[in-house]
Amino acid sequence: MQNILSNIIISVNDKLYVKNPETSELGKKIIEQSILLIDEIGFENFTFKKLGEKINSNESSIYRYFESKHKLMLYLSSWYWGWIEYKLAFATTNVSNPMERLKKGITIVTEKVEDDSTTLHINEAILNKIIIQEFTKTLLTKEVDEENKIGFFLVYKRVINRIIEMINEVNPDYAFAKSLASSIVEGALHQHFLKDHLKTITNCNETVSPTDFYINLIENTLR
Amino acid sequence: MQNILSNIIISVNDKLYVKNPETSELGKKIIEQSILLIDEIGFENFTFKKLGEKINSNESSIYRYFESKHKLMLYLSSWYWGWIEYKLAFATTNVSNPMERLKKGITIVTEKVEDDSTTLHINEAILNKIIIQEFTKTLLTKEVDEENKIGFFLVYKRVINRIIEMINEVNPDYAFAKSLASSIVEGALHQHFLKDHLKTITNCNETVSPTDFYINLIENTLR
């Protein structure tokens, strides 16, 4: 996987940036270090000024890449789901048994990401951590309809649609494929969060993973 | 239900306020109108200054009740889950069949709230709307561990624990009662959100409710 993917570029909706950060060293540094800084201090406390200090650059230079920290977060999210989509396609092609294919798919969208070296400047494990902590907040805004219309959540919805298809292939009579798929993708982020912070209301821990929970769930649901 | 509940007072962790808003007219006005204003403009755009203008009072007066808008939101959340807890207890006592009891419980935590007149100054239907849009964000912060320790999420966890018990009573061998319960409670908020904003990734709409989805889910899961 590492080698095969090592040269892919995940393309992101170009309305999310002013200047494509993949086209310069500074741009890549912004992406790399923003992931680390958001993980460190949280999105609410994250500012372009602080990021500028961290990368020895200037606030105003960062604004030449991203209009706002919200757009930067949407960029990182879009990149993340694009990367998941890629892994999803890769892991499920040539798996002919529908249930097995779905299980592989569920695994991709629910497992904890251990850093792979797909890209030099993006630490996927930490990106996964900030997605767990911050992604749902990018949806829960007053601007969601507007932003959805522009297409900022397309990649995310595409990932969910792939899971929906896989569910339908296992059991075309199941009436709630869409809700089940969106529940799993968002719910897995939530279960990861609970296992780190509100341990009493989840079964997930070091030995039981969200993936175990969701695999069991689809086995029961789609029989 | 209306009459029986009409005099109840939902008690909220007293570390959430500086002065108990239930003890004065201004306090109740703050609660009443903050719910409406947060619904109208969203939590991010909500400020005590704007609320002050809305209620013809002063920013500084509101600060005498709540330290910050975040604490106010935690107060509203705590009130909401306390109210749900009450409804949950009420709807499930004297239901002897475990599956039937669980279904009633699931219904309470997943259904859309139509305004009842439990309290004069709180519009529960609109409170439900802002919980759907804002509650998860109150968890997803860097301060969650600290705030959890103080007990700000106790009522929420108590609601989930009641559902966990009900699940265990239906099927004590099911290995993921905690994750299932927390998935349902958080996931239902999410499904309500999707049905209003990202309709393509949910089956829920005017005729199919999140409650239908989750009742079907537990029927399949806990057999």
Added chain:
DNA sequence: TCAATATTGATAGTATTACTATTATATTTG
């Protein structure tokens, strides 16, 4: 009833945030 006390309102002020604008300085490229 009047004085003490508590509550609310008005005003001002601070540090930070989320930007925009301008100008200067590097760096790249043709």
Added chain:
DNA sequence: CAAATATAATAGTAATACTATCAATATTGA
């Protein structure tokens, strides 16, 4: 090497999230 482009530095603005102070108004209880 000149021109174009990217970056850095500085300054400035309106809004936010508060704190502090003091005056005005209600309330209450001796």
